[in-house]
Amino acid sequence: MRRLNQTRTISLLISPAVVFMVVFFVVPLCYLLTQSLRTEELGFTLQGYTDFFASRTSRIVYWRTLRIGLLITLICAVIAYPASFVIARAPARYRSLAMSLVILPLMTNAVARTYAWLIILGRQGILNETMQWLRIIERPVRLIFTEQAIVLGLSQLFLPLMVLPLVSAMENIPDDVIEAARSLGANQLTAFFRVIIPLSVDGLVLGATLVFTGAVTAYVTPAILGGSRTLLLSTLLYQRAVTLADINRGAVVAVVMIFTTLAVNLILRLLRR
Amino acid sequence: MKATRWLLFSIFILYFFLLGPFVIIFVASFGADATMAFPPSGFSLEWFARIFEQEQFINSFWTSLRLGLISTGVSLIFGIPVAYGLVRFQFRGEDAIETIFSAPILVPGLVVGFAMLNFFVLFGRINVFQGLLIGHTAILFPYSVRVTSVSLRNLDPNIEEAAVSLGANRLRAFVLVVLPNMRAGIAAAFILGFITSFNNVPVSLFLSGPGITTLPVSMLSYMEYYFDPTIAALSTILVVFSIILVQLAERLLGLSRFV
Amino acid sequence: MKIRNLFLFALAFALTSVAFAQDTDTLIVSTFGFNLDVIEENVTQPFEAEFGVDVIYDTGNNSDRFARLQSMGDESEVDVVHFAGAYTFRAKEAGLLAPLDPEMLENYDDLYEWAQDPIGDNSGVAYAVNSYLMIYRSDIVETPITSWADLLSEESAGFVTIPEMSTTFGPATLIMLDMALTGSEEPDYDAEAAWEALPALADNLVTTYIRSSEAVTLFQQEEAHVGPYASFAIGNLLGTGFELESVVPVEGAVGDPIVVSMTATTEKTELAHAYIDWLISYEVQMAEAIDLIDSPTNSVVQADLEAAEEGEMMEACALLTCGSDLLDSLIFLDNAEIEDRLDDWLDRWNEIMLG
Numbered sequence: 057m058r059r060l061n062q063t064r065t066i067s068l069l070i071s072p073a074v075v076f077m078v079v080f081f082v083v084p085l086c087y088l089l090t091q092s093l094r095t096e097e098l099g100f101t102l103q104g105y106t107d108f109f110a111s112r113t114s115r116i117v118y119w120r121t122l123r124i125g126l127l128i129t130l131i132c133a134v135i136a137y138p139a140s141f142v143i144a145r146a147p148a149r150y151r152s153l154a155m156s157l158v159i160l161p162l163m164t165n166a167v168a169r170t171y172a173w174l175i176i177l178g179r180q181g182i183l184n185e186t187m188q189w190l191r192i193i194e195r196p197v198r199l200i201f202t203e204q205a206i207v208l209g210l211s212q213l214f215l216p217l218m219v220l221p222l223v224s225a226m227e228n229i230p231d232d233v234i235e236a237a238r239s240l241g242a243n244q245l246t247a248f249f250r251v252i253i254p255l256s257v258d259g260l261v262l263g264a265t266l267v268f269t270g271a272v273t274a275y276v277t278p279a280i281l282g283g284s285r286t287l288l289l290s291t292l293l294y295q296r297a298v299t300l301a302d303i304n305r306g307a308v309v310a311v312v313m314i315f316t317t318l319a320v321n322l323i324l325r326l327l328r329r
Numbered sequence: 330m331k332a333t334r335w336l337l338f339s340i341f342i343l344y345f346f347l348l349g350p351f352v353i354i355f356v357a358s359f360g361a362d363a364t365m366a367f368p369p370s371g372f373s374l375e376w377f378a379r380i381f382e383q384e385q386f387i388n389s390f391w392t393s394l395r396l397g398l399i400s401t402g403v404s405l406i407f408g409i410p411v412a413y414g415l416v417r418f419q420f421r422g423e424d425a426i427e428t429i430f431s432a433p434i435l436v437p438g439l440v441v442g443f444a445m446l447n448f449f450v451l452f453g454r455i456n457v458f459q460g461l462l463i464g465h466t467a468i469l470f471p472y473s474v475r476v477t478s479v480s481l482r483n484l485d486p487n488i489e490e491a492a493v494s495l496g497a498n499r500l501r502a503f504v505l506v507v508l509p510n511m512r513a514g515i516a517a518a519f520i521l522g523f524i525t526s527f528n529n530v531p532v533s534l535f536l537s538g539p540g541i542t543t544l545p546v547s548m549l550s551y552m553e554y555y556f557d558p559t560i561a562a563l564s565t566i567l568v569v570f571s572i573i574l575v576q577l578a579e580r581l582l583g584l585s586r587f588v
Numbered sequence: 589m590k591i592r593n594l595f596l597f598a599l600a601f602a603l604t605s606v607a608f609a610q611d612t613d614t615l616i617v618s619t620f621g622f623n624l625d626v627i628e629e630n631v632t633q634p635f636e637a638e639f640g641v642d643v644i645y646d647t648g649n650n651s652d653r654f655a656r657l658q659s660m661g662d663e664s665e666v667d668v669v670h671f672a673g674a675y676t677f678r679a680k681e682a683g684l685l686a687p688l689d690p691e692m693l694e695n696y697d698d699l700y701e702w703a704q705d706p707i708g709d710n711s712g713v714a715y716a717v718n719s720y721l722m723i724y725r726s727d728i729v730e731t732p733i734t735s736w737a738d739l740l741s742e743e744s745a746g747f748v749t750i751p752e753m754s755t756t757f758g759p760a761t762l763i764m765l766d767m768a769l770t771g772s773e774e775p776d777y778d779a780e781a782a783w784e785a786l787p788a789l790a791d792n793l794v795t796t797y798i799r800s801s802e803a804v805t806l807f808q809q810e811e812a813h814v815g816p817y818a819s820f821a822i823g824n825l826l827g828t829g830f831e832l833e834s835v836v837p838v839e840g841a842v843g844d845p846i847v848v849s850m851t852a853t854t855e856k857t858e859l860a861h862a863y864i865d866w867l868i869s870y871e872v873q874m875a876e877a878i879d880l881i882d883s884p885t886n887s888v889v890q891a892d893l894e895a896a897e898e899g900e901m902m903e904a905c906a907l908l909t910c911g912s913d914l915l916d917s918l919i920f921l922d923n924a925e926i927e928d929r930l931d932d933w934l935d936r937w938n939e940i941m942l943g
Contacts, residue, residue, distance in 0.1 A: 062418065063420070065414075065418070065499070066414050066418050066420050068410075069410040069411065069413055069414035070410065070411050070414045070415075070426060072407055072410070073407035073408060073410070073411045073430070073470070073474075074411075074426065074429065076407055076466070076467070077429050077430065077432075077467065077470065078429075080445070080448075080463050080464075080466075080467050081429075081432065081433065081441070081467045082429070083448065084441075084444040084445050084447070084448035085436065085440075085441075085444050087444065087447065087448050087451070088440070088443065088444040088447060088448075091447060112938075112939075112942060113938050113942060116942065135339065135342055135343055135346065136343065137339075138335065138336050138339035138340075139336075139339045139340045139342070139343035141336065142336050142337070142339065142340050143340070152579060155579070156575050156576060156579045157344060157347070157348065158343075158347065159575055159579075160347075160348075160351075160568075160571060160572060160575055161347055161348075161351070163524050163528075163571035163574060163575050164351075164528070164564070164567055164568050164571050165527070165528035165530070165544075165545045165548070165567065166528070166530060166545070167530065167545050167548040167549050167552070167560070167564075168354065168548070168560070168563070168564030168567055168568065169350060169351075169564075171354060171552070171560050171561060171564060172350035172351070172353045172354045172357075172561075172564075173350065174805065175353055175357055175367045176350065176353060176367075177809075178367075178808070178809035178810075179809045179810045179811055180809070180810065181367065181809070182353075182367065196810075198794060198795075198811050200805065200806075200809055200811065201795050201802070201806075211346075212346055212347065212350060215343070215346065215347055216347070219343070269434075269435065272437075273437030273438065273439065273440075273531075275438070275439050275530060275531050275534070276530050276531075276545075276549065279549075280549075280552065283795060283797065283798070283802050284752050284796065284797060284798035284799075284802065285795050285796055285941075290437065290439050290531075293439055293440070293443065294439065294534075295754075297443055297655070298651065298652050298655045298656075299651040299652070299655070299754060300651075300655075300754070301651075301654065301655040301658050301659065303447065303659070306443060307443075307447075310437075310439075310440040310443055310444070313437050313439075313440055314436055314437065314440055317435060317436075317437060318435060321435055362829070363827045363829075382625050383624070383625055384624065384625065384628060385621065385624055385647070446659065447659070450659055450660060450661065450663060538646060538656070538665075539616045539618070539644050539645070539646035539665055539666060540616070540644035540645060540646065542647070547621075550621045550647060550648060550649075551621065552801060553621065553649060553799050553800075553801045554620075554621065554622045554800070554801055554824070555801070555824065556801065556804055556805065556808060556824065556827070557827070
């Protein structure tokens with residue numbers, strides 16, 4: 057009796073939301089999958105997929121997207137790792153301020169955040185001037201509408217997603233663990249590599265998952281900073297679906313995008329266990 | 330200590346990279362030039378005035394505000410019971426349910442928007458605002474379910490049992506005892522959900538329609554034609570807005586625990 | 589209880605806004621998101637006042653709105669669309685437009701002949717004309733640009749930008765370059781000479797652009813010194829503050845009618861005609877010209893502008909596509925010829941540009 061009652065309670069609680077998600081989320085995605093598998097002329101066909109992987113344009117775009125995603129994840133990890141350590145070890149008062157400054161960018165829309173890069177990346181922009189001053193380059197180079205521009209813009213966009221899980225993983229490392237390591241003769245750097253990294257690897261993997269997923273699916277930043285020559289999967293999808301109004305080919309890109317992010321998420325999740 | 334200096338340097342880099350662009354937007358929005366010159370040649374407030382001359386910004390701001398509030402509210406109404414069910418009961422298929430509700434984080438927003446647009450067309454007359462509302466509600470479920478679950482997990486089930494044993498029925502116990510204790514989680518989910526909806530581009534990009542566009546999408550389309558610092562000025566206002574919201578949330582709730 | 593107040597406010601706001609419904613007659617117009625504030629003043633508000641209706645805009649660039657119109661099919665609520673020539677042609681071919689009845693347009697006879705039915709089958713009238721010409725940095729480029737072939741000039745190597753093939757003026761660039769290279773007086777739609785020169789042109793480019801905003805950004809950031817441009821972007825280009833000189837190349841400039849049409853799904857035929865007639869009326873065309881929004885296709889307005897010897901009318905004529913000399917030099921390309929080749933051209937283009 058109690059058991060039956062409980063089943064009813066659970067389904068009462070959960071089914072409205074589940075119905076909503078199935079009807080408005082799962083079904084549309086399945087419908088999209090069928091759209092990627094049929095064209096008006098051919099009916100059911102895998103043509104869309106074979107075309108996608110046979111076309112040089114989309115292969116270039118695909119690899120570029122993965123490469124950029126990986127690079128951004130790396131950049132975010134390198135910047136965020138030591139900084140998160142400092143934040144996690146800071147006194148509570150500073151930590152709260154530090155965290156709100158990290159969260160702030162997440163709370164502002166991507167269009168606003170990307171706009172700044174148009175100013176920074178110009179031929180007479182701050183970055184070109186600085187690099188000339190540092191003698192890294194001799195004359196101004198084009199940065200706008202390049203892969204580098206996208207990498208910079210997206211790294212800035214997703215850096216907080218790396219910092220947050222890292223900080224929360226490092227907060228959980230007890231102080232005495234580090235003390236113990238040091239008292240056993242490890243210097244700070246060794247302690248960092250031997251003790252802290254292994255204990256925070258979960259945070260790192262979670263951060264990497266978030267950043268990579270974000271980077272390969274972001275639209276606004278590549279659309280503004282990449283221009284029309286440096287396409288990523290997202291901008292390619294928009295071009296196929298909207299500019300060329302080709303639902304089948306757009307759906308193919310969409311499905312490829314989903315499976316790519318799912319695969320990466322799965323691999324990284326296995327790492328976390 | 331060398332290592333210490335290195336760690337401090339990393340903090341500097343982090344904040345320089347994160348916040349530098351905001352400083353540039355801020356300075357540029359007060360610039361006197363009609364272009365994106367930096368540093369600007371003089372001081373002017375005309376770009377702030379121009380925002381209010383653009384009806385598209387005013388209209389889309391109200392659309393975004395409305396959309397954000399309603400979709401967050403709806404997703405919470407649907408989501409809180411799910412969170413409660415997941416935390417309080419053990420049942421078969423729990424994993425599947427959890428996966429469905431975190432799926433919107435995994436599926437690219439652009440794909441969600443595209444899929445929904447195609448699907449809505451199939452059915453015909455779903456008006457633009459309803460379409461946007463459905464799209465936004467769906468992508469907010471991860472927040473409304475997961476964030477509220479966090480605060481439920483921290484709540485001792487015995488309190489509720491006590492209420493029941495004192496004669497309240499389950500629903501009353503939920504409304505009178507559980508909900509008030511979840512309010513920090515609900516508020517956090519509301520703020521996160523609202524911000525996510527308010528800033529969303531990919532889903533809105535596909536689901537916008539005649540006369541109804543969201544603010545970020547209208548900013549994006551403005552940038553297709555204009556390069557003056559109006560976007561910088563508008564961004565400055567939005568950033569100030571977010572600073573206030575983030576501060577408020579952090580003070581009240583410790584938002585960073587829920588993100 | 590701060591949090592509860594927040595919720596109550598949110599709830600109240602949500603409820604009032606849901607209850608808010610429309611009762612006046614509306615006309616949904618799909619148009620460019622460009623200069624909307626001025627258009628509101630010159631066109632929309634007076635129209636709404638005169639006819640007691642609400643005009644709702646669906647804004648976006650040509651391709652986005654075309655795709656939306658097509659994907660919505662019978663469910664589209666749009667009554668009137670503004671498109672560039674090529675997209676009007678596509679929309680007509682896709683059966684998205686209903687023919688106009690010239691009898692219902694009082695100002696029809698004032699339009700130039702080429703503006704009355706630019707795409708055929710009365711699929712729309714041109715309410716504005718855009719010209720596609722060249723612009724360059726006269727303080728940097730020493731040899732003045734005079735021809736479409738100057739896109740290949742060695743002096744500007746690395747600083748040339750052209751639109752992508754997939755854009756409104758993509759094919760026009762190639763066809764005009766072909767005319768310059770072969771010396772032909774008439775456009776040759778196969779443009780073989782231009783295709784042969786394209787790899788060389790590709791080496792000359794800084795990059796291509798899709799949106800006019802990208803072109804302006806490239807000039808703004810001093811990445812580009814030379815490039816063709818569509819006349820509607822002149823304000824933004826001059827806004828960069830550099831010394832830019834606009835030229836009509838010796839081979840001529842390409843004319844592109846900006847067309848207003850009625851959709852196949854509209855039930856408001858009369859109102860749509862009234863709106864279209866409004867757009868081509870003397871008052872509206874003159875107001876839009878003086879504010880430098882659109883170049884008029886109403887011949888009476890053009891005649892008055894050209895005749896003006898001082899004041900804002902003369903200034904407007906100097907900056908717009910205006911005056912019989914310029915209008916006569918415009919080459920209107922055949923959209924059907926271009927559309928036939930476009931798929932092949934896109935592939936061929938990508939092959940060269942990605943190489």
